[in-house]
Amino acid sequence: MSFFHSSDSLAFNLNLHSPFDFICLKCCSCCYQRHIELNELEIARLSQFLEIPESELIKKFLIPGQKPSLRTKEDGSCIFLNQAGCQIHPARPLVCRLYPLGLLFGQDGEEKWGLMPTHPDCLGIFVQEKTLEEYLLSQGAIPYLQFERQLRNKGK
Ligand code: SF4
Numbered sequence: 001m002s003f004f005h006s007s008d009s010l011a012f013n014l015n016l017h018s019p020f021d022f023i024c025l026k027c028c029s030c031c032y033q034r035h036i037e038l039n040e041l042e043i044a045r046l047s048q049f050l051e052i053p054e055s056e057l058i059k060k061f062l063i064p065g066q067k068p069s070l071r072t073k074e075d076g077s078c079i080f081l082n083q084a085g086c087q088i089h090p091a092r093p094l095v096c097r098l099y100p101l102g103l104l105f106g107q108d109g110e111e112k113w114g115l116m117p118t119h120p121d122c123l124g125i126f127v128q129e130k131t132l133e134e135y136l137l138s139q140g141a142i143p144y145l146q147f148e149r150q151l152r153n154k155g156k
Pocket residue numbers: 030031032034036078079080081085086087088089092093096
């Protein structure tokens with residue numbers, strides 16, 4: 001699954017002040033059949049978390065390329081998923097922190113937030129106790145988001 005989504009199928013009608021909160025019940029259904037690309041920050045954080053050099057991280061856990069992505073196992077599950085759940089939860093990529101939120105950057109850098117359809121087996125619960133920005137804070141997403149903004153500004 002890509003971080004950026006086609007706006008055709010989704011209404012990107014949320015902003016940072018919109019009421020939004022989501023309680024994930026950690027069923028891990030959304031950790032299958034995903035295509036998760038990592039940027040430089042996500043690779044550096046993951047390498048630090050796993051205490052292995054980036055070269056080893058890429059060799060063992062990523063599909064190399066201009067935009068390296070997480071490997072999946074034969075059953076389609078993320079390489080970092082096991083029976084106990086996500087093995088890299090504190091260093092998980094931004095897209096995993098955002099789910100089920102989607103984000104589009106407009107030509108002018110404007111951010112458009114929307115809700116993606118959740119996995120049919122998702123047990124998560126939507127509530128409206130936070131703002132979207134507070135939700136991002138609670139997920140530790142802000143530094144990753146700021147890095148994405150920088151990449152966008154550089155035209156990457
Ligand atoms: S990194 Fe963790 S949360 Fe993200 S898909 Fe893999 S197992 Fe799931």
